[in-house]
Amino acid sequence: MNLKLHVWRQAAGSETGDFKEYAANDISPDASFLEMLDIVNEQLIEKGEDPIHFEHDCREGICGSCGMMINGVAHGSRGGGMATCQLHMRHFQEGDEIRVEPWRARAFPVIKDLIVDRSPLDKIIQAGGFISANTGSAPEANSLLIPKVVQERSMDAAECIECGACVAQCPNGAGQLFTAAKISHLGLLPQGQPERYQRVLRMVEVMEEYFGSCTMFRECEAVCPKEISVDFIARMNRDYIVARFKNR
Amino acid sequence: MSELDAKIPPGPLADKWSYSKSHYKLVNPTNKRKFDVIVVGAGLAGASAAASFGELGYNVKCFVFHDSPRRAHSIAAQGGINAAKNYQNDGDSIYRLFYDTVKGGDYRSRESNVYRLAELSVNIIDQAVAQGVPLAREYGGLLENRSFGGVQVSRTFYARGQTGQQLLLGAFQALERQIALGTVKMYPRYEMLDLVLVDGQAKGIITRNLVTGAIESHSGDAVVLGTGGYANVFYLSTNAKASNTTAIWRAYRRGAYFANPCYTQIHPTCIPQTGEYQSKLTLMSESLRNDGRIWVPKQKGDKRSPQEIPEKERDYYLERKYPSFGNLAPRDIASRAAKEVCDEGRGVGPSGRGVYLDFADSIARLGRKTIEERYGNLFEMYHDITAEDPYSVPMRIYPAPHYTMGGLWVDYNLMGTIPGLYVIGEANFSDHGANRLGASALMQGLADGYFVIAATIADYLSGQMNKKVSPDRTEFKQAKADVDGRVKRLLDAKGTRSVDSFHRELGGIMWEYCGMARSAEGLKKARVEIRALRDRYWREVRVLGSGEEPNQSLEKAGRVADLFELAELMCIDALHREESCGGHFRVEYQTADGEALRNDDKFLYVAAWEFTGDGKEPRLHKEPLTYEEVKLATRSYK
Numbered sequence: 001m002n003l004k005l006h007v008w009r010q011a012a013g014s015e016t017g018d019f020k021e022y023a024a025n026d027i028s029p030d031a032s033f034l035e036m037l038d039i040v041n042e043q044l045i046e047k048g049e050d051p052i053h054f055e056h057d058c059r060e061g062i063c064g065s066c067g068m069m070i071n072g073v074a075h076g077s078r079g080g081g082m083a084t085c086q087l088h089m090r091h092f093q094e095g096d097e098i099r100v101e102p103w104r105a106r107a108f109p110v111i112k113d114l115i116v117d118r119s120p121l122d123k124i125i126q127a128g129g130f131i132s133a134n135t136g137s138a139p140e141a142n143s144l145l146i147p148k149v150v151q152e153r154s155m156d157a158a159e160c161i162e163c164g165a166c167v168a169q170c171p172n173g174a175g176q177l178f179t180a181a182k183i184s185h186l187g188l189l190p191q192g193q194p195e196r197y198q199r200v201l202r203m204v205e206v207m208e209e210y211f212g213s214c215t216m217f218r219e220c221e222a223v224c225p226k227e228i229s230v231d232f233i234a235r236m237n238r239d240y241i242v243a244r245f246k247n248r
Numbered sequence: 249m250s251e252l253d254a255k256i257p258p259g260p261l262a263d264k265w266s267y268s269k270s271h272y273k274l275v276n277p278t279n280k281r282k283f284d285v286i287v288v289g290a291g292l293a294g295a296s297a298a299a300s301f302g303e304l305g306y307n308v309k310c311f312v313f314h315d316s317p318r319r320a321h322s323i324a325a326q327g328g329i330n331a332a333k334n335y336q337n338d339g340d341s342i343y344r345l346f347y348d349t350v351k352g353g354d355y356r357s358r359e360s361n362v363y364r365l366a367e368l369s370v371n372i373i374d375q376a377v378a379q380g381v382p383l384a385r386e387y388g389g390l391l392e393n394r395s396f397g398g399v400q401v402s403r404t405f406y407a408r409g410q411t412g413q414q415l416l417l418g419a420f421q422a423l424e425r426q427i428a429l430g431t432v433k434m435y436p437r438y439e440m441l442d443l444v445l446v447d448g449q450a451k452g453i454i455t456r457n458l459v460t461g462a463i464e465s466h467s468g469d470a471v472v473l474g475t476g477g478y479a480n481v482f483y484l485s486t487n488a489k490a491s492n493t494t495a496i497w498r499a500y501r502r503g504a505y506f507a508n509p510c511y512t513q514i515h516p517t518c519i520p521q522t523g524e525y526q527s528k529l530t531l532m533s534e535s536l537r538n539d540g541r542i543w544v545p546k547q548k549g550d551k552r553s554p555q556e557i558p559e560k561e562r563d564y565y566l567e568r569k570y571p572s573f574g575n576l577a578p579r580d581i582a583s584r585a586a587k588e589v590c591d592e593g594r595g596v597g598p599s600g601r602g603v604y605l606d607f608a609d610s611i612a613r614l615g616r617k618t619i620e621e622r623y624g625n626l627f628e629m630y631h632d633i634t635a636e637d638p639y640s641v642p643m644r645i646y647p648a649p650h651y652t653m654g655g656l657w658v659d660y661n662l663m664g665t666i667p668g669l670y671v672i673g674e675a676n677f678s679d680h681g682a683n684r685l686g687a688s689a690l691m692q693g694l695a696d697g698y699f700v701i702a703a704t705i706a707d708y709l710s711g712q713m714n715k716k717v718s719p720d721r722t723e724f725k726q727a728k729a730d731v732d733g734r735v736k737r738l739l740d741a742k743g744t745r746s747v748d749s750f751h752r753e754l755g756g757i758m759w760e761y762c763g764m765a766r767s768a769e770g771l772k773k774a775r776v777e778i779r780a781l782r783d784r785y786w787r788e789v790r791v792l793g794s795g796e797e798p799n800q801s802l803e804k805a806g807r808v809a810d811l812f813e814l815a816e817l818m819c820i821d822a823l824h825r826e827e828s829c830g831g832h833f834r835v836e837y838q839t840a841d842g843e844a845l846r847n848d849d850k851f852l853y854v855a856a857w858e859f860t861g862d863g864k865e866p867r868l869h870k871e872p873l874t875y876e877e878v879k880l881a882t883r884s885y886k
Contacts, residue, residue: 012797030635031525038527038748045746045801050792053800055315057488059528060629062413063319086632111459112798119436122316126428130421131380135300135698138371138378142335145389155382155407158414162318191380 001027001094005040007052008101010110013117017110019099029090033076034059034066036089054114059085061225064161067168068114069101074165074223083163083225103168107175107210118164120210121178127206128199129182131191150188158185159226166220166228167211175211177220179203180236181228187239197243204240252505252856252871255659256360261877262342265364268660269703273710280305281431283709284716286453286468287311288440288495291320292412292690293673294474295419296697302426304702306709309466310423310432311455313439313490313803318420321476321488322693325412326533326626328396328404329376329690331369336393340401342366349688350878352398352578353653353681354830354846356511358854359877360660361678365688368695373405375698379418383407394622396686397534398578398885404687409533409625415690419697439803441731443471443499443669444724450499450669451717452724454731458803461796463731465719469712470668470705473499474697477652477674479512481811481818482763483755485649486518486531492807493814496656496675504664505856505869507657507677509814510822513684513831514764515650516582519633519643520602529648530633532605533626534686537575539610539619540643542566542582544603548593554604554642565589573885580683580831580844581885583647587764588842590646597644606642647764651689653680653831654821657856657871661704662696665856668708672696677854682830735795738805743788747804750785754778754808754815762819767835771823775816782812817857817866824868827851848880 003024010017022044027036034056041051056066061083068084070076076087092098100114108116158181166177183200186192192199214233221230257264257271275283287298287310295317298310314320332345345366350357373391377383383405384392393402407414426432435455442454444465452467475495479485500506517532543562550557565585567574577585586603589595596602611619616639620627627638634644655677656664662678664671673693680688717723761767761774785808793799828837828844829851837845854871 028523028525030522032527035525035527039525042746042748045790045792046744048790048792051801053798057314057319057490058321058324059489060324060530062324062410063314063321063488065314065319081628082632086629088632088635090635115798118315122318122424125421125424130425131378132425133375133378133422134303135296135375135422135702136371138374141333141373141377141383142390144377146385147389148385148387151382151385154380155414158382158407158417159410161413162316185382186380189380189382191378 001029001089001092003027003092003095004097006097006099009052009113011112013109013111027089029088031089032059032085033070033087033089034085052114053112056085061086062161064163067103067163067165069104069168071099074103074169075225078222080222080224080227083161086225103164105167105173107167107173108164121162121164121175123210124175124179124203124206125182128195128202129186131186132195144190146190154185154188157181157188157228157232160228161226163225165223165225169219169223170212171217171219172212172215174214175207176214176233176236177224177228177230179207180232183236183239184232196239197246200236200239201243252657252869253659254358254871255661257660261359261363264360265367272703272707275706275710277305279713281307283307283712284309284468285470285472285705286466287472287474288453289320289474289476289675290317290420290423291322291474291476291673292416292419292693293697294320294472295416295423296694297472297474297672297701298432299419299422299426300698300702302429302431305431308426308432309435309468311435311438311440311453313437313458315436317423317434317436318417320416321491322416322690323413324488325690326409326531327535328394328406328411328687329372329415330396330403330687331373331405331691332366332403333370333373335391336402338401340403344401345369345403347878348399349679349685350681351883352685353683354844354883355681355848355875355880356829356873357679357681358873359875364700365679365692365695368699369691371699372691372694376415376418379422381407381414381418394535395538395576397537397576397582398573398685406535409623412690415694419694440495441498441806442727443502444727445502445666446717446721446723449667452719454724454727456731459798461794461799463728463735465724465728467717467719467724469709469716470670472670472672472701473656473675474672475675477655478811478814479649479652481755481815482649482758483752484521484526484529484759486515486529489528492811494807494810496671497810497814499656499664499666499669501859502666503859504666504669505657505858506654506817507854507856508654508821509818509857510762510825510832511653511682511830512649513579513651513653514583514647516579516586516647517605517645518648519630520597520599520646530629531648531650532630532643532645534579536605536623536626539614539622540575540605540607541609542575542603542605544589544594544596550594554606563589563594570885577885578683578685584764584833586647602644602646604642605645607638608642611639651684653677653682653684657854661707662701663704663708670701670705672701682832734806735802737786738789738791738802738809739795741786741789741791743790745788745790747789747791747801747808750781750789751808751811753781754812757781758815758818762822765833765835766822768823771819774819778812778816778819785809785812820866821855821857824855825851
């Protein structure tokens, strides 16, 4: 396949950026999107031009490192279900023009080209995205019965890979889906009950410090590689209201 | 050559760990915060260690090259984690898990370490559940198990096909909690480029800030490396792209011995390679072998589609050769068997390097829904990559480099040959011998991080009171100058070829000569080729940009330079080990029916290599392996 790319190039956060045009020729439809960028980068290096910087690691959709806006869609697949590394070139047509940009969100400043700083997401986890259980003090695992449906529901939320696509796609740059997923993963489980209401208050507070508000566009759900449902946002809101009353 | 002392505690095998715990020196709770512990890497081993140190009250500095500690490659582990809980009432026990692991490792691991691992396996599950890891449950609410390769009991705990992710998130969350509490200071986007020794003890590291490019010195009272394995020496592997050997290789060059570098694991169930452009290979969890049947056509060069090949013309070769373990034969055996049938010209797929993994029987027996529940995400992943639907067409799989059993040598306390340097998880060599069984890597990473090192480090630190060093000392300045020089040399090469092109070529050499089948002739040839390519690398590599900015080519260039050196050591080790065992298969040493032929008289030892200088032969040290509990036998899965 032969394609034309428009890629956002920005040498550093402090500098201004611009779109640059590159040709991607003779690309196999079986190559992944990142492998296509690898090929373009090899050609750039040959020409003595700085290769396009982008984050990636596992290349199988689980580490959450990669992420870019592809034709305005986070990870490039409307309908979600995949990270950028899982997008294959067979999803494109011969001669397509592809616009490639970094995550677009105020909370995620650009570091270089397509690499952004997503550290506010970890800050939300630090605020309470855990169960306080020191090593060594755990009871026998089967002493706690967890209905299969509850464990499965918790797992649906726990699958989040912290890629940041939800924030990047949201017109408000909101961090609700990410935050709600962690709150629900832990809050659904019996182990998560003791800290449940403290957790939601603390995590929401930090979330609001960095991210925009949710107005239920549901764009996040549409691009989430793990297809995490916005139902969890409703669940977080319920817990938040209960927590506010409890703590009055 | 000298014999290494593994510091194995006295007493019966089953009592060694409790004996040790009762006899280690301790650090007073109010003194713990006076100790700075440097942890490099935050995968299962590093994150669980850093979190546990933080909980104990140590002052921890944790370095990762990712933007967040949650991205380490442990996250990609799919199938599960073993534990000797015997929840299934199928005769499992700590002893049996220990025995299976020693046997699976082809009698090349240290008994005492493996027994401790089996003992701690049960605590890991308890800890994970307490943290909120959503492990699979039965309808009654109790934990569920599945079976895995190389064993005859069901002891594997799992969270869909994302067990590594969920266990890592458990450790990550515990770590984030400590960061918030201020006991751990996180250094994301930092890469360790050297180890610093003061008076022979590990006292710090040199790092590069991957955003600003600044080379910095960090001092501490102990250094813990949990930096993973080196399967990326093959270029195409199931490892994440950035996984590398630099941290342990730099430690090796500073005096830490490197043990059994030739023990590498080639995983049998990966998606076959499709093209030159390919950047990595994707693993399909071994758990698929529970319900999938592996076969190839009986006829050479049979080009019919799998559905057109009638049952009697299929060769279910694992079931045929290993009737009692069948499709669940250990990884090394299953991989070699796949290579064998492909070498015979019976491989499938466009390249002829592939075998079928067929779910038709299981779907007919259990229904599509059950298969979907068990493997849904894996089937989807396969479909995304190959555009084929494994519910209707059998998967095609082929072996790929996946894990490295070799690593820095450590004693029973997980300390390397440099005092104050600890090595945990895949980065050390300790528990898996010559072959690792499935669902055991997660177990080892977490046992090392949560439980072992949390206890052993106090024994060392208790002797380090008031022995703090400043990062302004000459040792740090010298190490920093070395790193600066190396970075400059890479940038100044100003050649014509990209780092990746060299890496791919190195991988080709290693796969050909130091992969699934090795020979003396091939290994000697590989050494010559590696050296020649390495010389060209330093002359012809092209690294654009500067060292004072984010520079991914420069990051890769340093890692690949170290892989070149490691590759040669792997060949030296493979050449010296004149026997076949586990993942190390020398064609000269095999039984009449093609199985690995060990030589216990000559090679019942751990080979630990000492760096003696660039261009010089490394020096071999041996740790003899003594088996008190398990009787040495020829491994049989028939």
